[in-house]
Amino acid sequence: NAGVTQTPKFQVLKTGQSMTLQCAQDMNHNSMYWYRQDPGMGLRLIYYSASEGTTDKGEVPNGYNVSRLNKREFSLRLESAAPSQTSVYFCASTQDRGLWGTEAFFGQGTRLTVV
């Protein structure tokens, strides 16, 4: 049972390069998210998708774009990487658990360094 799968796990980019982080979940969840985590800042939401075909900005969307390709896949694109985007990126998905709320399942993370 794979859960949430992110690729790649590590990446080094030069300033100005572009790349796409891939995320796929096999739990038939409706909602998917991209977070970044920096020391002392906690997890910050970049973009989320409440359902297939919809995307919304989170707290820190600048410099990123997303695509909800289908129910399973949600990709994050950096068009022109900057050193400030050096971070650990987590993809997550949720399925409402009714009265008790929503549990999030995370991918293993992508450690991105922009030099």
Place this chain on the structure above:
Amino acid sequence: RKEVEQDPGPFNVPEGATVAFNCTYSNSASQSFFWYRQDCRKEPKLLMSVYSSGNEDGRFTAQLNRASQYISLLIRDSKLSDSATYLCVVNIYSGNTPLVFGKGTRLSVIA
């Protein structure tokens, strides 16, 4: 004011100690509450949900005080394996809306 605030930590405690973490949230419409655990260089994972009546799972007890907008996590008889960062998480609705994470409190249990 941040939406979710936690004790800054780090907490360094000996094995067997009892330790408590606190968390406050600013949005009174918040309905779902959780504690997540994150090990070093790993992804966060759900530790336990927090119910209005309070709930216990082995050595872990979570409490919710809606009037004070306050959540707590108590760990009894700390183990070395409890060393991790504990994240307080709040959701405004029970549907598929973004979860808001606290910055986390780091716990180190020392032999």
